[in-house]
Amino acid sequence: MDMAEHGVARHTRQKDALLQQLRACEGFVSAQELHRRLTDSGASVGLATVYRQLNSLAESGAVDTVRLDGQQMFRICDDDSHHHHLICSGCGKTIEIEPPDMEWMRQVARSHGFKINSHTLEIFGLCADCQNKRATTQQSQGHDRA
Amino acid sequence: MDMAEHGVARHTRQKDALLQQLRACEGFVSAQELHRRLTDSGASVGLATVYRQLNSLAESGAVDTVRLDGQQMFRICDDDSHHHHLICSGCGKTIEIEPPDMEWMRQVARSHGFKINSHTLEIFGLCADCQNKRATTQQSQGHDRA
DNA sequence: CTACATGCAAAGGGTTTGCACTTAT
């Protein structure tokens, strides 16, 4: 990571534009997509800057990240975000879900001597809309078992 | 995907070597790593073939795949595999874990009109060994919340 | 002024693909 490894964060036009655009996003966006939207909306920001900014935000915990398909997806991290999602492989729609109990997770980890750092729980599938549109489509990553 | 999109699968030296090497792996391996091991063990197989073979296996459900760091990891898919893992960020060690109950997952999906296609549950952290070796290290992907 | 932030373009790493060549069947 670059960009003020230690110093104080600065206030820049690009950062504002990026955050604004990010907040306007419904679910997760890729860096590329965000850059495209920024460009389209007139506020030109370099691709490298988008990446640096997003990485910085992710590191500080200001955005959530999920790896989907082959790219990193980012999203503004609400405080009530639980990092668990229902993700539509068709349209990319994501729905926040709350698992009933994650206590067993800590127990399992402890029983194996692990110190939990982070966890992900992602459920991929097709939302109601996409089930109708594409009844006969399959994607590579992961096979049925759910 | 290439490689016999419709026809019957053929039996080749490369495929054998690859499967054998794959079975010899403890946990998940990347395509690159697997290719390296194949090369080292004398059975030279092209990198492209490794990728094609692995993708084919993944699609047919013969191997499990997980995306870790920035690359796809593959592992022979035992029938009793549950697709849930405890993964050490330090040494890459993975431990299969079994969650208590996944019924709620189906219910949540159904309540949102989703048709589940696949799901992942990965817990990242440091195993006992790595906790000792590297007491002061942090990694980017995802921030604490567990 | 000075350090942080940006932009550009080049480099990097993983993965896929086009195409000619092998080889199992």
Place this chain on the structure above:
DNA sequence: ATAAGTGCAAACCCTTTGCATGTAG
């Protein structure tokens, strides 16, 4: 013989980085 599978290298995509140039403080 014929189509599946392979190898190589080039192409691709996403992401990171080096470096000169802006710019917030």
